[in-house]
Amino acid sequence: MGLAIRYEHIKSCKQTGARLGRVHTPHGVIETPAFMPVGTQATVKTISPEELKQMDAHIILSNTYHLFLRPGHELIRQAGGLHRFMNWDRPILTDSGGFQVFSLSEMRKITEEGVHFRSHLNGDKLFLSPEVAMQVQNALGADIMMAFDECPPYPADHAYAKQSLERTSRWAERCLTSHERPNDQGLFAIIQGGMHEDLRRQSAADLTSMDFPGYAIGGLSVGEPKPLMYEVLDYTVPLMPANKPRYLMGVGSPDALIEGSIRGIDMFDCVLPTRIARNGTVMTSSGRLVIRNARYAEDFMPLDPNCDCYTCKNYTRAYIRHLIKAEETFGIRLTSIHNLHFLLNLMRNVRQAISEDRLLDYRNEFFELYGMNESNRGF
Amino acid sequence: MGLAIRYEHIKSCKQTGARLGRVHTPHGVIETPAFMPVGTQATVKTISPEELKQMDAHIILSNTYHLFLRPGHELIRQAGGLHRFMNWDRPILTDSGGFQVFSLSEMRKITEEGVHFRSHLNGDKLFLSPEVAMQVQNALGADIMMAFDECPPYPADHAYAKQSLERTSRWAERCLTSHERPNDQGLFAIIQGGMHEDLRRQSAADLTSMDFPGYAIGGLSVGEPKPLMYEVLDYTVPLMPANKPRYLMGVGSPDALIEGSIRGIDMFDCVLPTRIARNGTVMTSSGRLVIRNARYAEDFMPLDPNCDCYTCKNYTRAYIRHLIKAEETFGIRLTSIHNLHFLLNLMRNVRQAISEDRLLDYRNEFFELYGMNESNRGF
Numbered sequence: 001m002g003l004a005i006r007y008e009h010i011k012s013c014k015q016t017g018a019r020l021g022r023v024h025t026p027h028g029v030i031e032t033p034a035f036m037p038v039g040t041q042a043t044v045k046t047i048s049p050e051e052l053k054q055m056d057a058h059i060i061l062s063n064t065y066h067l068f069l070r071p072g073h074e075l076i077r078q079a080g081g082l083h084r085f086m087n088w089d090r091p092i093l094t095d096s097g098g099f100q101v102f103s104l105s106e107m108r109k110i111t112e113e114g115v116h117f118r119s120h121l122n123g124d125k126l127f128l129s130p131e132v133a134m135q136v137q138n139a140l141g142a143d144i145m146m147a148f149d150e151c152p153p154y155p156a157d158h159a160y161a162k163q164s165l166e167r168t169s170r171w172a173e174r175c176l177t178s179h180e181r182p183n184d185q186g187l188f189a190i191i192q193g194g195m196h197e198d199l200r201r202q203s204a205a206d207l208t209s210m211d212f213p214g215y216a217i218g219g220l221s222v223g224e225p226k227p228l229m230y231e232v233l234d235y236t237v238p239l240m241p242a243n244k245p246r247y248l249m250g251v252g253s254p255d256a257l258i259e260g261s262i263r264g265i266d267m268f269d270c271v272l273p274t275r276i277a278r279n280g281t282v283m284t285s286s287g288r289l290v291i292r293n294a295r296y297a298e299d300f301m302p303l304d305p306n307c308d309c310y311t312c313k314n315y316t317r318a319y320i321r322h323l324i325k326a327e328e329t330f331g332i333r334l335t336s337i338h339n340l341h342f343l344l345n346l347m348r349n350v351r352q353a354i355s356e357d358r359l360l361d362y363r364n365e366f367f368e369l370y371g372m373n374e375s376n377r378g379f
Numbered sequence: 380m381g382l383a384i385r386y387e388h389i390k391s392c393k394q395t396g397a398r399l400g401r402v403h404t405p406h407g408v409i410e411t412p413a414f415m416p417v418g419t420q421a422t423v424k425t426i427s428p429e430e431l432k433q434m435d436a437h438i439i440l441s442n443t444y445h446l447f448l449r450p451g452h453e454l455i456r457q458a459g460g461l462h463r464f465m466n467w468d469r470p471i472l473t474d475s476g477g478f479q480v481f482s483l484s485e486m487r488k489i490t491e492e493g494v495h496f497r498s499h500l501n502g503d504k505l506f507l508s509p510e511v512a513m514q515v516q517n518a519l520g521a522d523i524m525m526a527f528d529e530c531p532p533y534p535a536d537h538a539y540a541k542q543s544l545e546r547t548s549r550w551a552e553r554c555l556t557s558h559e560r561p562n563d564q565g566l567f568a569i570i571q572g573g574m575h576e577d578l579r580r581q582s583a584a585d586l587t588s589m590d591f592p593g594y595a596i597g598g599l600s601v602g603e604p605k606p607l608m609y610e611v612l613d614y615t616v617p618l619m620p621a622n623k624p625r626y627l628m629g630v631g632s633p634d635a636l637i638e639g640s641i642r643g644i645d646m647f648d649c650v651l652p653t654r655i656a657r658n659g660t661v662m663t664s665s666g667r668l669v670i671r672n673a674r675y676a677e678d679f680m681p682l683d684p685n686c687d688c689y690t691c692k693n694y695t696r697a698y699i700r701h702l703i704k705a706e707e708t709f710g711i712r713l714t715s716i717h718n719l720h721f722l723l724n725l726m727r728n729v730r731q732a733i734s735e736d737r738l739l740d741y742r743n744e745f746f747e748l749y750g751m752n753e754s755n756r757g758f
Contacts, residue, residue, distance in 0.1 A: 041705045042701065043710075045707065045709070046708050046712075048709070070701070071676070071700075075676070075677060078677060085695075085697075087693045087698075297454070298457060315466060318454065318458060318464075319465065322420075322421065322454075323422060325449065325450075326450075328422050329712075330426070332708070333425075
């Protein structure tokens with residue numbers, strides 16, 4: 001166990017709890033703190049692998065639930081695994097399907113054995129359990145796999161959250177046992193416990209005793225206010241082993257990436273940049289910009305004059321607005337490239353700031369430009 | 380007049396009426412016979428300019444009607460013209476809007492002055508005439524502009540077709556007169572006349588007397604059987620000046636590109652390759668392939684094993700089928716790249732065959748592989 005993934009600590013920030021590091025995987029190195037673009041259905045929507053490399057993405061995430069439903073993990077195994085199937089030779093992380101089975105599927109029934117549900121695509125009766133999630137992820141062959149967990153809704157009362165985290169711990173053990181490729185794929189466990197400090201403590205104790213090669217924090221960014229999320233991070237991160245990667249699931253707004261890094265998180269993922277791009281909303285160094293607005297109709301500036309992405313080097317706001325209004329997918333490709341580049345560049349800046357022991361200063365500079373204050377960090 | 384565009388004849392094919400040449404334009408040279416990908420709304424759907432260059436597209440076409448409606452030609456003039464607006468520095472041809480105004484607009488009323496119609500987007504009352512079409516195309520700034528014509532439906536009786544071509548001739552003269560940038564943009568006239576030889580003769584005589592820098596054949600590929608189209612080409616092409624480019628509008632099936640080249644056509648355009656790509660249909664050296672078919676679910680071959688496009692070098696049928704079924708636009712991007720590459724490569728082969736005086740042989744080889752015979756050339 002743990003042979004596939006190794007965390008290398010480079011340095012800690014003297015201003016914050018942040019750390020600079022590297023996660024070594026079978027398909028290469030991830031510089032951390034890192035943001036992972038999401039390729040739900042074995043593609044980062046509208047973007048080619050070459051474009052992802054051009055914007056220096058070190059790792060992408062793909063969703064086990066979606067691939068399990070379509071095209072099916074056996075097909076991807078036959079194709080030689082997810083890397084070959086989608087033409088991406090850098091690291092991949094697959095989630096466990098746990099979160100999606102609770103948020104997307106229909107008629108689900110949770111038992112100790114696993115979850116029975118109906119496909120949201122065609123109503124097929126399906127079943128996911130720790131063993132099946134491992135079998136599926138072993139077929140996909142990602143560098144990092146996630147243990148099958150139960151993610152409680154927000155808010156969840158103490159009794160529900162406790163029952164749920166205890167089941168997640170039992171399921172994590174079953175995942176460890178049934179994982180068949182520990183030399184090729186590292187399995188991360190997911191700390192649950194809702195917004196309850198004692199439960200996060202219990203979950204972390206359970207899971208760290210099992211010695212996974214990495215740990216994630218689940219059940220955050222599920223609707224709670226951001227200050228509450230940061231509070232949970234404040235007491236949960238110190239419970240996570242210092243010699244293993246720490247992954248905050250589902251987080252990707254610029255402010256939360258910085259705040260998470262400050263608290264010692266190494267890895268993040270979120271659909272935010274590509275999802276808002278599809279509506280024509282982009283992140284810029286001076287805040288967000290909704291390209292559909294009439295004020296950009298005759299604006300021949302790039303999306304962000306301070307950005308050096310492919311989109312900003314070659315296209316104007318007026319052109320991109322035209323494409324989005326005309327429902328041309330090339331417009332979405334341009335806004336997606338810009339938003340992903342923006343977050344990947346933000347993380348480069350975060351790493352640079354850590355190396356210079358000035359992450360707090362960087363945060364303040366970023367927030368001032370971005371037009372953020374304490375009451376306005378929701379992006 | 381005629382300063383912007385110059386046709387250079389390289390050689391004629393000894394086996395057919397085909398000719399190898401070059402069209403010199405303000406934005407570079409087009410090797411002919413050439414296929415022009417269509418970028419209706421100032422973008423070739425799903426494809427970047429860099430990808431078009433990678434597949435060696437020499438020129439693209441954009442639609443005046445669509446750009447007139449949205450985003451408007453004045454905006455594009457302000458942006459510095461269509462080339463700068465869409466980040467494409469090679470030649471562009473814009474059509475006149477004539478065909479679209481008849482096929483797309485609502486409540487149109489044709490008078491000698493021009494056409495009153497309602498926008499298919501929002502119902503706005505609009506007007507296009509020879510003068511307005513020139514004004515719009517002068518603002519767009521394409522290397523090649525088309526005269527505003529009336530394209531009769533198929534079938535059109537002799538009386539209607541005659542009336543229509545005579546109006547097209549009068550309109551062509553008005554286009555010549557109102558064209559304001561003859562040094563920067565070449566204006567091509569469109570020969571009409573339906574499927575009537577005497578009328579094509581009359582139209583060609585009218586228009587060649589006016590000395591345009593290039594001539595197109597309009598009113599074909601509008602629903603008539605292909606043998607009839609070839610018959611019209613047989614008697615119309617010889618009426619066109621040998622020292623000017625000859626453009627067959629709206630044609631882009633592989634067989635018609637070869638048959639048109641054989642009859643002396645230099646330029647073609649069609650939405651076919653990108654339109655069928657959006658349904659997951661691709662052209663291959665052994666015929667068409669509908670990637671949605673279940674037989675390709677576990678097929679790990681490229682779309683066309685004989686193709687060296689980006690798609691075929693990197694992705695399998697199984698992966699592309701997955702993307703198309705999952706409604707991922709990256710799948711459409713991959714099939715669009717393949718289809719455009721296929722036709723551009725076909726035209727490279729046609730030019731090579733002309734240079735070797737073996738275009739008839741090439742046609743027969745292509746049709747045999749493609750599974751075509753006299754009754755099956757509809758693609």
